[in-house]
Each structure stands twice: as C-alpha cells, then as structure tokens.
Amino acid sequence: MAAKVPISAYDKDIYLEDAYAKYESNIAAYRKVNGGKPLTFAEKLLASHLDNPNEAMVKGGYVNLRPDRVAMQDATGQMAILQFMSSGMKRVAVPSTVHADHLIKGENGCAADLPVAENTNKEVYAFLRGASNKYGIGFWKPGSGIIHQIVLENYAFPGGMMIGTDSHTPNAGGLSMFAVGGGGADAVDVMAGLPLELQTPKVLGIHLTGQLNGWVAPKDVILSLAGKLTVSGGTGYVIEYFGPGCETLSATGAATICNMGAELGATTSVFPFTKRQAEYLRATRRGGIAALAEKNAAMLRADKDDSSIYDKVVELDLSSLEININGPLSPDRNHLMANMAKDCEANNWPLEIKVGLIGSCTNSSYEDFSRAADVCKQALAHGMKMKSHFYISPGSEQIRATMVRDGFAKLFEEVGGIILANACGPCIGQWNRKDMKSGLNTIVHSYNRNFIGRADGNKETMAFVASAEVVTALALAGTMKFNPATDEIEGPNGKWKITAPVRTDLPAAGFDAGANVYEAPAENGENLDVPIAATSDRLQKLVPFPAWDGKDLLDMPILIKVQGKCTTDHISAAGPWLKYRGHLDNIANNLLITAKNAETGALDCVRNQLTGKDDHVPAVARYYKANNVRWVVIGDTNYGEGSSREHAALEPRHLGGAAIIVKSFARIHESNLKKQGVLPLTFVNAADYDKITGNDHVSLVDIAATIGTGKPIKMIVKPASGAPQFEVALHCSMNESQAQWFRQGSALNVMAMH
Secondary structure, three states: OOOOOEOOOOOOOOEHHHHHHHHHHHHHHHHHHOOOOOOOHHHHHHHHOEOOOOOOOOOOOEEEEOOOEEEEEOOHHHHHHHHHHHHOOOOOOOOEEEEOOOOOOEOOOHHHHHHHHHHHOHHHHHHHHHHHHHHOOEEEOOOOEOHHHHHHHHOOOOOOEEEEOOOOHHHHHHHOOEEEEOOHHHHHHHHOOOOEEEEOOEEEEEEEEOOOOOOOOHHHHHHHHHHHHOOOOOEOEEEEEEOHHHHHOOHHHHHHHHHHHHHHOEOEEEOOOOHHHHHHHHHOOOHHHHHHHHHOHHHHOOOOOOHHHOOEEEEEEHHHOOOEEEOOOOOOOEEEHHHHHHHHHHHOOOOEEEEEEEEOOOEOOHHHHHHHHHHHHHHHHOOOOOOOEEEEEOOEHHHHHHHHHOOHHHHHHHOOOEEOOOOOHHHHOOEOOOOOOOOOEEEEEOOOOOOOOOOOOOOOEEEEEOOHHHHHHHHHHOEOOOOOOOOOEEEOOEEEOOOOOOOOOOOOOOOOOOOOOEEOOOOOOOOOOOOOOOOOOOEOOOOOOOOOOOOOEEEEEEEEEEOOOOOHHHHEOOHHHHHHOEOHHHHHHHEOOOOEEOOOOOEOOEEOOOOOOEEOHHHHHHHHHHOOOOEEEEEOOOEOOOOOOOHHHHHHHHOOEEEEEEOOEOHHHHHHHHHOOOEEEEEOOHHHHHHOOOOOEEEEEOHHHHOOOOOOEEEEEEOOOOOOOEEEEEEEOOOHHHHHHHHHOOHHHHHHOO
16 A cells, blocks of 8 residues: 655645545535535635534635644744743644744845844744744744745645735645635634634635736736735635636746735635646655645636636736836835836836845745846846845745755856845845935835835835846846836947746756755653743733723723824834734834824824823823723724734733724734734724824723624714714624633633633
8 A cells, every 4th residue: 555645744644645535525515515506716625624514604704614734933923822832732733833034134145144143033043942842833943944935845735724823824825725824813723723713705716818928927917916906905805816827827926926915905815726736746845745636636626617606706818917016115006017117207206226135935936036047147148237236035945055056046146136044034124224224215126015114114215016037127227217028228238138037937957955944843842841031021921911891991092093004014013123023012112103193194103192292102002001091093994904913913902902993904903803802893984984083082882782793883982172972883893702802801811711
C-alpha cells in the first residue's frame, strides 16, 4: 500500500487523504440540505469545513467552521498567543505556526539589518520561540520570510481552510485554499479546538477570459478590479475567479490577485484548482499533494462554469487589460499607466520618483523577480542604472536563495538596488528611509497598501502601487511620465525601448531551499516556561476585561468624531509602534492619533469634555477611564478597513471605550470589536452621522432587551449646543452568542467559563 500524503512536510501525522474524504462527505451531506443546487467552489469550501454539514448556510447569517490550520505573524501573533495562554489550554488543537516577519526594519540591506532586528527584538523573539515550543506551534525564525509566501510554499493545499492573524491571509487562495484573515481571538478559538464563527458570505464571481500579454501582470488584474469595486466593494463576499482565463495564470500570480482581495474588503478570494497549481506544488516538493488534488479535481472547482450560480458577476478580459497603477493614499484609486502623467499634473503629485520598492507578501515570487530582473538586465546592457533609489524585499529564504543562484540578486545590485531582509520591511512601515524624512514626494511600490504615511511615516509621501516589473521600469526612468509599454528611455548611449519582460513563473533548475529557517516545537512542552519579564515595556500579560454590569450606558462623551477614511492604520498605527504589539497599555498610546477630527480637521487633538481642554486622543481616553467615564467613537464609512490587527479593537476597550458607532464597518474590524466586548453599531440612517457633533454626549438605552435580538438599539443624543435631545436608531449585528461576549466582557472571558 502506498504511503499516505501529509498535508505538509511539517505535519507528518495529518494526511490529505483523510482530509479529502471528510470534505467529500461533508459536501455530500450539505447537498441534501440545499436541495441539490449547484455549488460554487467557495460554497464547497465552506460546506466541506462545516462543523455541522446538516445545517443550512444562510448568507448574511453565521456558520461554524473547522479550519485545518492557523498562521500568525510576529506582530499580531503576540497578542494571539497572550490570549491563548489565558485560555488555559496546554497545546494547540490544530497545526499552527508563527512567522517572524514584521519586526525587521529595512535600511542598509539584509546582512546589516537582520542582526540589528534580532538584537532589538530579542525579548519578543524569545517569547514567541518559547511559547511556540511550549504550545506545539511551529516557529519560522527572523529572516525566514513573509508569512504568506511561506504558507504558499509549504502549507497551502487545494481544498483546505485556514485562518491567519493577518488580513492578507487570502494569498493562499492562489492554491485553491479558503484562507481568511481575522483577529487573534478568532485564531485562539481555532487553536483551542473551538469552531470558527464566520458570517456566511455571498459569492462574487469574476469571470476571466483571454490571457495576459506584454507588460500586463496578474497585479494589473486586481488593481483594475480595485478601481471598479472600491475598497468596500467586496465586503460580505468571497471573490471566486472562474472561466478559461484562470488556466492561464500561474499559482503565484493567482496568489497576488487573492492577496489584494483584502483591499476590496472581501472575506477571502479563491481560484479553482488548475494545472498551473499542480506544477507549482511539484516545484515546491509537494508532488503527492498535486497528484491527490488532480485525482479530486472535480471537488476543487465550481459545479459548473456558469455565471448563474454566483450572487454577482464581473466580466474581465485579460487580453484587453492595460498597465494599471493605483494611488496615492488608497489602493482603489485607479489609473491607467497611459494616463498617469496627466493625472499627476492635474493633482499636483510630484512626477519625480524618489524610490521604487519591489517584493512584499503580494509580489515576491520567482515570477515577479524574474521579470523585474529582466528589466534590470536590459538596463545594464544599455549602460543604465536606477535613477531612483531601489529596494528589493524577498518573500522567503527559498526565494532569496534561488534569486541569488539564478543571478537576479546580482542584477538588482548592479543597477543600484539594495536587497533587504526576507521580511515585510517598508510594506508595513519598517523602513528607516534616509533620502528624505519629510516633504511632498512620490514613491512607487509593488506592495498592497498605500495609506497615508504607511511606508515611511511621512504624511506627504504619495505612494503608488504597480506590478514589480513596472515599478522596476519606473525606478529606472525616475519619472511618472514614463510608460514602459510605449515610451523610449534615455540612456548614456541614446534612446532605447525596454522589451516586455519574459514571463517565467518557475525556475528551470528548481527552487533552492536556502538555509534552515524553521524550528519545530517540543513534543511535550507542558513543563516549559514562557519568558515575560514583569518590567518589560514590550510584553504584558493580559488582564481580563470586566463584565458588563447590565445597565444602560448613559451620558457618554464622544471621544472623537472621525471624518473620512479611518483604516486600522489610523486607529492603531504600525511603523515604530509595532514594537509594542505585545504590550497593550503601551500600544494604546497610539489610539486614533492619525484619524481626522471632524470638528476641527486636526489630527490627534480632541476636546476633553470633562476639563474643557484640548489634548491628544489617547490622553483624553485615559482621563475618561481614570474618572470611570465610558466613551464612544463616531465614524464614517468602511471604518476599520485594512489590516486584521485586533489592537484597533483592544485599545479602545482597554481605554474605556463602550461603542464604536459608524456608517459602516470593514468585516474583520467589526468582528474584532465584538470579540473584545465593544459594541459595533451602525446608523440605521447614515444621514444621522451629520446630526451629531464630536462635543455631544450620547446614551445607549434598553441594551439588555435588544442586544442579540437583531432589533435596533436606541441612542439618545444630548447636543453640546443645548438644543433638544433626539433619538437615533442603531443597528447591532451581534447574534445571541456574540451578545454573550459583550455581557461577559469579551469572547476570551466566555471561553474561560467553559
């Protein structure tokens, strides 16, 4: 009898044959529930992981799921592990990993930067390593690579399901995996052997036809869709790609597209199983998984290639796509490269490109770097080097080693590039930028987000997102006027035109695994200790939040009325604050410091309603807490878009926030607020946002009778102007089990009761 196939090289006792048998059984059971209607691939993925496949999935309702694994990065993972430690569990119930990728600052190159990071973060790394060892979690060391690239190379498999403590977890959808980003509390549920509660999404079908040509890359697919659908257009949906165009895309190209589905607010994104995925699995030493997926291919795609089975469909012809570039300040601000020069001039965005950056979890595959290297090779042949500063962030040790072996690294360095550590680096604000610290300027990168100040902390940096090869070409030209598809470039030997780079997604000589960067946990860690110093300013044991006293929340000041876009970057900034991700009280000092005050237009300045004086947002929140005064935030649309960081929910809870009241929420942030015992409320009538000022007081009444019922919660507004009080109806999406989190103080408190 042939040996069974493990789901990964690191999970040798869990077999894919067993997983596929369970999936098939669950799907068969669910077909009886739904009356035999044809299923989309997304619906199959959900049905195959239902805790109870004999119950119907009602879109907009909630389902309990059993993911196959959990992945955590070192920033959000700290809080996830601290919560897991509070649960009392002795070992994780499902395969889990921690990836040390977010805390490495990019500056002088890998050789110099990695030792600095290891020294600066030694306390946090010791905590993560110790906790991983004790609780049975695989630990990927600093310099191993970015969580999503490592998952794609080692853990993602067609038909599987995972939850990650990072919003770009859907990257694994490029290998037909239902990979959803969430907060640490969601991950803790799964690690503790509890089901994952997820709001049942609708399915948005993207029908792909044709194939990419010339300079157009998979990145252009998602940049174009972001422009069409906006940052909230995917909210409440799984984005499922189907049609003949899927067969033309590489697995890593599909992963890029799925990765940035997070920028559309989607629950996740997924591609059906294709021949290109099988090729990638075999190239990454997973031939057994490829063979089993091929054998079960019918399960790994929609029942039929038909638009009628989707809730909504968008048509996209890959052959007609042009080069897209998105920005600044939002990943859905879409432009065609052909129009970029005039768009910059119309908006007074600087045409000169100061810096080009390629890599990140979105675009650090062999395919991306091979095309970028091809541009560099052509440039050197014409005697050219980069006009802009140029940085490269490899996605994994395997990519770095293969990049070196195949000569890409040499080409990048010869044109003037600096190869940073195998880590997130500038993409999440870990960048010690030297060429300029302030002032209006333009940068281009192949990352996924370009929110204000995200990469370098400079609020005047205009960041644009494009494919890795287009970023490379633009950095070579040094100007946004240049369109590599049509324009010639001036070199020392005259004008010449860059030929569209060769499309190579897999190395002919196979991947070089590079150094050993993985640490397996102890077989039995029950007697091991996890180091947390009582005097640490980076790590802090969690204290349970107090339970609700059952009373209405009366006469609460509004901490801040936020105007416009308020991402998790605005609520809990990254960059230099990443070092405090394991210390709730310290990181709470960044609460809403870059959110725009609707009353004044100022950042990090609000009126303390008790003293009448203006102060920093966190300082006012702390003052209210010290005086036993609960408070609320009033927000705009798609509040909390962006990262999965649950610090954006933990911080307001820690500092005494009772409710966040907005026009609409991003999915992950709303879920995180619920888990931490904060009421996430939306205006039944969005126009009521305009009736409230940041200086008013509000009361939430009849909470006990309405929470968890689906009925509106009544808010009474007492205007600061002295005008008569008025009522506002608020929607609360909490179901009864989620209402219990609020009553008991948090989801973790509820878990501790059982």
